[in-house]
Amino acid sequence: xxxxxxxxDETVINEAVTKIxxxxxxxxxxxxxxxxxxKKLEKNQYKVTLCDIMMPEMNGFQLLNEVQSxxxxxxxxxITGFSTVENAVKSLxxxxxxxxxxxxxxxxxxxxxxxxxxxxxLQERIKNSQIGKDDDTIIYVPCPPKYMKLxxxxxxxxxxxxxxxIGATDLFxxxxxxxxxxxxxxxxxxxxxxxxCSTLQTEDEMPHNIMAPIGxxxxxxxxxxxENFSLLEKDPYFEGWLYRIIPADIEYDKKYLTPCSTDRx
Amino acid sequence: MKRFKQKFxxxxxxxxxAVGITTAIIISIYxxxxxxxxxxxxxxxxxxxxxxxxxxxxKSTRTSMLAxxxxxxxxxxxxxxxxxxxxxxxxxxxxxxxxxxxxxSLIGTMVDKKAESCNVCHSSKRxxxxxxxxxxxxxxxxxxDSSRIMGLMNPIYNEPSCWEADCHVxxxxxxTLGVLxxxxxxxxxxxxxxxxxxxxxxxxxTSILALSLLIGFFVRKWIDIPVSNLMSATREIxxxxxxxxxxxxxxxxxxxLGRAFNTMTKKLSEARMQLFQSDKMSSLGRLAAGVAHxxxxxxxxxxxxxxxxxxxxxxxxxxxxxxNVIVRETKRSREIVxxxxxxARQSVPKKHKVKAREIIDRAVVVVNNQLVLKHIVLERKxxxxxxxxxxDADQIQQVFINLIVNAxxxxxxxxxxxxxxxxxxxxxxxGMTQIKTALCPKRHNxxxxxxxxxxxxxxxxKAVTSKSSGHINLDPIYGKNRHQYKLQIEPGKDxxxxxxxxxxxxxxxxxxxxxxxxxxxxxxxxxxGMFEGCTNNNCDWExxxxxxxxxxxxxxxxxxxxxxxxIQNEDLSxxxxxxxxxxxxxxxxxxxxxxxxxxxxxxxxxxxxxxxGIGTKFxxxxxxx
Numbered sequence: 001x002x003x004x005x006x007x008x009d010e011t012v013i014n015e016a017v018t019k020i021x022x023x024x025x026x027x028x029x030x031x032x033x034x035x036x037x038x039k040k041l042e043k044n045q046y047k048v049t050l051c052d053i054m055m056p057e058m059n060g061f062q063l064l065n066e067v068q069s070x071x072x073x074x075x076x077x078x079i080t081g082f083s084t085v086e087n088a089v090k091s092l093x094x095x096x097x098x099x100x101x102x103x104x105x106x107x108x109x110x111x112x113x114x115x116x117x118x119x120x121x122l123q124e125r126i127k128n129s130q131i132g133k134d135d136d137t138i139i140y141v142p143c144p145p146k147y148m149k150l151x152x153x154x155x156x157x158x159x160x161x162x163x164x165x166i167g168a169t170d171l172f173x174x175x176x177x178x179x180x181x182x183x184x185x186x187x188x189x190x191x192x193x194x195x196x197c198s199t200l201q202t203e204d205e206m207p208h209n210i211m212a213p214i215g216x217x218x219x220x221x222x223x224x225x226x227e228n229f230s231l232l233e234k235d236p237y238f239e240g241w242l243y244r245i246i247p248a249d250i251e252y253d254k255k256y257l258t259p260c261s262t263d264r265x
Numbered sequence: 266m267k268r269f270k271q272k273f274x275x276x277x278x279x280x281x282x283a284v285g286i287t288t289a290i291i292i293s294i295y296x297x298x299x300x301x302x303x304x305x306x307x308x309x310x311x312x313x314x315x316x317x318x319x320x321x322x323x324k325s326t327r328t329s330m331l332a333x334x335x336x337x338x339x340x341x342x343x344x345x346x347x348x349x350x351x352x353x354x355x356x357x358x359x360x361x362x363x364x365x366x367x368x369x370s371l372i373g374t375m376v377d378k379k380a381e382s383c384n385v386c387h388s389s390k391r392x393x394x395x396x397x398x399x400x401x402x403x404x405x406x407x408x409x410d411s412s413r414i415m416g417l418m419n420p421i422y423n424e425p426s427c428w429e430a431d432c433h434v435x436x437x438x439x440x441t442l443g444v445l446x447x448x449x450x451x452x453x454x455x456x457x458x459x460x461x462x463x464x465x466x467x468x469x470x471t472s473i474l475a476l477s478l479l480i481g482f483f484v485r486k487w488i489d490i491p492v493s494n495l496m497s498a499t500r501e502i503x504x505x506x507x508x509x510x511x512x513x514x515x516x517x518x519x520x521x522l523g524r525a526f527n528t529m530t531k532k533l534s535e536a537r538m539q540l541f542q543s544d545k546m547s548s549l550g551r552l553a554a555g556v557a558h559x560x561x562x563x564x565x566x567x568x569x570x571x572x573x574x575x576x577x578x579x580x581x582x583x584x585x586x587x588x589n590v591i592v593r594e595t596k597r598s599r600e601i602v603x604x605x606x607x608x609a610r611q612s613v614p615k616k617h618k619v620k621a622r623e624i625i626d627r628a629v630v631v632v633n634n635q636l637v638l639k640h641i642v643l644e645r646k647x648x649x650x651x652x653x654x655x656x657d658a659d660q661i662q663q664v665f666i667n668l669i670v671n672a673x674x675x676x677x678x679x680x681x682x683x684x685x686x687x688x689x690x691x692x693x694x695x696g697m698t699q700i701k702t703a704l705c706p707k708r709h710n711x712x713x714x715x716x717x718x719x720x721x722x723x724x725x726x727k728a729v730t731s732k733s734s735g736h737i738n739l740d741p742i743y744g745k746n747r748h749q750y751k752l753q754i755e756p757g758k759d760x761x762x763x764x765x766x767x768x769x770x771x772x773x774x775x776x777x778x779x780x781x782x783x784x785x786x787x788x789x790x791x792x793x794g795m796f797e798g799c800t801n802n803n804c805d806w807e808x809x810x811x812x813x814x815x816x817x818x819x820x821x822x823x824x825x826x827x828x829x830x831x832i833q834n835e836d837l838s839x840x841x842x843x844x845x846x847x848x849x850x851x852x853x854x855x856x857x858x859x860x861x862x863x864x865x866x867x868x869x870x871x872x873x874x875x876x877x878g879i880g881t882k883f884x885x886x887x888x889x890x
Contacts, residue, residue, distance in 0.1 A: 010562045016569035023573070054558060081561030084606060103565035103599050105592065106572035162708040163791070186655075187792065188868065217702070219792040246702055246710075246791065 001045050003117060004028040007037035007063070008052040008079070013102075017050060020106055021113065034058035038066055046074045048116035050100075053080035053087060061094060068095045075116045075123075079104070085194035088211060092151030092194075093256040099194075099211070111206040118175040119152075141170040143260040144237055150193070150213035150257055155237065163219070164250070166197070167241040168210045173233055178203040182229040184242065189218050191245060193253045198242055200232075210242070214253040220244035277481075277489035284484075285477040292469045300465055304458050311415065311454050312402045319419040319447050322354065326365075333432035343367055352414060352448040356421075359443060404451065413451040418444050491519040498526060507534035553605040560602050568595045604659060618653040621687055621821050621887070627658075628665035632673070641673050641681035648688045652889045654821050660863045661887075667860055668825045668883055675829025675881060686824040690886070691817040695744040697870070697886075698812050700724060700796060704789045705764035705771060711788055713738055718747055721865075726786060727765040728752055736765065739798070743812060746805045760800040762786040773797065780806045819889040820869070826882040832875040840873060 003026040006017045014030045021028040029046070031037050035058050041049065049067070053060035064076050078091040083101030091099045097119055098112045125139050149155040149169055156166045183199040191197050197212035221243050225231055232240040247253065322345055329337035338356075346354045346367020356365040361376040402417045421442045428437040435442050491514045501509035507530055514523040575588040622645075629636075629643060636643055665685075672683045703711035703724045713725035716738045723738035728750075735752025737760070754760065761784070762771045773785040776797075783801035790796045794811035832840065841861040864871045868888050875881040 010565070012566040013562065013569070016566055016573070020569060020573050023577075081558040081565070083557070083561070083603070101603075102561040103568040103595065105568055105596070106576055109569065160708040162704045162710050190866065219702070 002027045002029050002047070004048050004050060004113060005037065005040060005044075005046040005074070006030040006050045007032075007034055007055075007060075008050070009033060009055045010052070013052075013079075017109065020109060024110060024113075026113070026117075034060065034063040038063060041067065041072050041074060042070070047120040048113055049074045049076045050079055050113075051076055053078055053091075054082055061090070064091070064094050064096055073123075075119050077112055077116055085192050089150065089194035089256045092153065092211065093258075095151075097152060107206055111202075111208050114206070115172075115175040115208065118177075119171070122171070122174060140174050141236070143169055145259075145261040147237065147260040148213070148254065148257040149260055150211060153211050154197070154213040155260065156213040156257070158250070159244075162246060163244060164214060164216070164247055165241045165244050166213055167236055168198070168200075168232065170236045172210070173236055176200060176202055176208050179229055179233065180205075182225050182232065184221050184226060185218060187218050187221060190248075191215050191218060191243070193256065200229075213257060214245070214247050214250060216245040216247040216250075218243045218245050275489070276492060277484045280484050280488070281477060281481045284480045285473065288476045289469075289473045292473055296465045296469045300462055303461055307454055307457060308404075308451075311449075311451065312417070315402065315415060315417045315447060315449055316419070318351075318449075319417050319445055322447070323419060323421055323445055326356075331426060331430045331432075333430070333434065338365055350450050350453070352450055353446070355446045357443055357446070359439070359441060364443070412455055414448050415451050416446060416448040418446050420444050487517070488519070491515075491523065495519070495523060495526060498530075502530055502533075507537060557602050557606050560598075564595060564598055564602070568592065568599070571595060600659070617658070618655050619658045621651055621654055621823060622647045624656075624658050624661050625665055625685055625687070625823070628662045628669060631662075631666050632669045635670065635673055636683070639673055639676065639681060640679055641676055641683060643669075644682065644684045646684065646686040651687055651689055651821055652819070654887050655890050656867050656887060657863075661867070664860045664863050664885070665823075665825070667857070671857075672825060672827035672829060672881065675827055675831070677830060681828065683825065683827045686822075686826075688822045688824075689889075690820050690822045692820055692886070693817055694809070694812040694815060696742065697818070698743045698809070699868075700739075700741045700743060700790050700809075702790050703796070704791060705767065705769055706789075707764065707767045707769050709764050709766040711764065716749065718742075718749070723749065724788070725765055726762040726771060726788075727768065729761045729763070730754060730759075737762065743796075743809050744805075744807055746807070748802070750802065754802050759784045760802070762800060772800070778804055778806050780804050820886040821889055823885045823887070824882060825885075826880055828880040831877040831879055832873070832881055833877065837873060837875060841871075 051060045076096045077098040081102040088099040181201040191212040193215040196209040198210045200208040357363045511523040514520040571591040721741040738749040740747040773787040778799040781804045797808045799806040
């Protein structure tokens with residue numbers, strides 16, 4: 001049982017990630033192409049897989065597809081040097097749990113990995129609760145049926161035509177421990193689907209970025225959050241909303257969103 | 266051979282040959298018939314002359330004949346026969362006996378009635394007695410190489426004086442007494458004919474030659490030269506020189522063709538230019554993506570290791586400091602690479618508070634070398650008490666770099682000067698503020714991105730008058746009233762406005778226009794409340810309470826002016842359009858469009874004034890918030 005598998009054709013990145021992961025006490029394995037990576041994934045159990053997108057022979061998206069169709073139990077985090085929001089959105093839509101643009105810092109890498117590992121633990125607890133154990137606690141609150149979400153990170157709800165509110169999912173928030181602050185963008189700022197719309201700081205000074213589920217213009221932000229960020233954890237779908245925005249092209253953005261009525265992990 | 270064939274294949278030569286052959290045929294036919302008729306006239310004239318002579322002989326011998334004076338008759342005949350051109354004068358009686366002749370030896374001999382000359386009268390059994398004049402002559406050659414000879418028979422008819430004469434040689438019953446036969450040489454006639462033939466041939470040849478030359482000259486002038494001009498133009502175009510144009514070929518069809526050709530080349534070159542530009546942009550995008558990917562991998566190595574080291578070196582402040590620099594600078598590189606990607610897809614501004622002069626100073630550092638090289642003096646007139654502005658410093662820096670580079674490009678000869686002025690200005694929102702959001706009561710978006718006024722999307726309303734219905738596109742600038750009407754409107758009349766999607770009325774039924782008492786339309790422009798305007802197209806009343814309540818807005822005004830070439834008036838309105846460039850091959854045409862986009866993203870405005878030969882002035886207003 002490994003914690004992490006890193007697949008990247010650049011050895012320097014493999015080495016750096018391996019070194020950092022080991023320093024944090026994670027058990028890590030690595031390989032330099034997706035075909036070998038898939039073989040490893042089929043053979044061993046990895047909680048988190050870090051995978052580059054642009055690789056020769058088989059690219060990261062193809063690997064992600066294989067993982068999904070074969071039902072391999074691992075949480076894929078995409079990393080790429082071609083860090084466009086399109087790639088980020090596509091990754092989440094295809095089932096990756098996170099997207100880290102290259103070059104990344106120690107903190108960015110570790111925060112994403114820790115969320116991935118925590119997400120794995122959550123999944124295990126959900127499985128256990130389904131077979132009868134551990135059923136006396138609420139593991140997570142699924143997002144309401146009329147909402148839509150981008151991956152498992154953020155949600156959006158059309159209040160009425162022309163305006164939407166967006167926020168972070170409970171699943172995402174539960175992978176973060178001990179929040180210390182919330183950073184919000186300003187009113188009138190423009191959001192692009194997949195770009196970072198808010199950064200949550202934890203007490204260990206780790207930054208956790210929330211990706212915007214849809215693009216548009218911010219018309220209002222939840223000022224209450226800045227005073228009392230625990231609202232976010234307490235009621236992520238109602239009181240803990242982040243922004244009210246006027247969507248730029250909701251029909252286009254919707255293609256990459258999943259309805260919350262099918263919100264099951 | 267090939268060369269000859271090529272020459273022969275030229276239209277001009279073909280035309281000259283065709284025309285030459287045609288004229289040769291026509292002139293030859295004409296000359297032939299002309300020669301013929303001339304010869305005929307000459308001969309008939311000669312014949313008449315011979316006939317006259319023959320009559321003269323008969324008349325002059327008449328007296329001596331009547332007197333039966335044989336001697337005198339002989340003398341007359343002999344004297345006439347002495348003439349050089351008269352070969353023979355013979356007078357024979359009805360039975361064919363030669364009675365008188367210029368040649369003495371022939372007297373008394375008989376004429377062969379079967380001879381060809383007698384055929385005219387003696388072809389049938391009974392001899393003809395009256396012969397028409399033109400049948401009396403015959404032309405023959407004594408020997409094949411001698412000149413032609415004309416013989417003329419003239420019958421001598423019986424008349425009262427003949428049978429009444431004392432000699433009683435001829436009885437009254439005879440109709441024809443004898444025949445006078447003269448043979449004359451046609452030497453003179455032949456000579457004249459020959460001469461005129463030579464003359465005609467010379468004339469024909471000269472005129473064929475002259476005509477061919479003349480036609481050749483005009484064919485060359487009107488066809489050959491223009492066609493070869495067009496030919497060389499097509500060769501140039503196919504070789505890729507789209508700047509080549511055919512010189513003026515006159516006003517005929519080829520001239521029109523030449524002009525059409527030039528228009529076509531121009532269009533082709535414009536199309537290629539556009540293709541080239543879009544290609545340039547897409548390859549720039551690909552390049553950016555490639556560079557981003559390639560640079561990001563090594564940068565990841567640097568950033569992960571240095572940030573990792575930074576974590577571990579927390580207890581060593583002196584190392585920590587250096588590591589902080591490495592991490593910070595690597596992060597900066599990351600932003601630069603990201604900027605490359607964002608350049609291709611105008612990104613969201615990352616705003617924070619900065620001083621305008623700091624951004625300008627940073628921009629100047631970047632372009633300073635270029636300014637020094639071109640000996641351009643840059644003057645900065647900064648207001649020292651400016652408040653901070655909330656902007657994306659990198660993007661605004663890009664704006665200033667672009668504008669300064671543009672200004673220095675516009676300065677060609679020495680004494681170049683660029684002045685950057687900053688100041689604070691208070692402006693009313695009326696006439697300045699852009700309506701960026703518009704919703705109907707049922708939350709339908711009224712913004713129309715297809716119809717723009719000054720590159721800004723308009724607000725689309727459905728409009729119904731008593732006579733027609735259609736759409737109005739409202740000017741997005743509060744107070745400017747440059748609305749576009751897509752229906753017939755009656756000046757001064759009310760228009761009923763509604764949402765184009767759900768048809769819900771946008772008319773405010775509680776109030777009327779304070780200026781003209783017409784109906785008022787209203788819609789929400791979140792987050793700035795309701796926007797109202799008068800439906801009467803003659804009235805300019807508009808109200809945007811939330812904006813008006815904000816009162817005067819403070820802007821930082823930055824003016825960048827140069828003393829360069831200036832911009833043509835007709836180009837001024839288009840310079841903020843994407844792909845519009847006055848720099849030709851040098852520019853991508855994206856610079857000012859990107860600048861406009863950046864300033865607009867900051868809720869600011871950019872305007873331009875310019876005068877040819879004096880300079881250009883860009884004014885940027887950025888809101889102080």
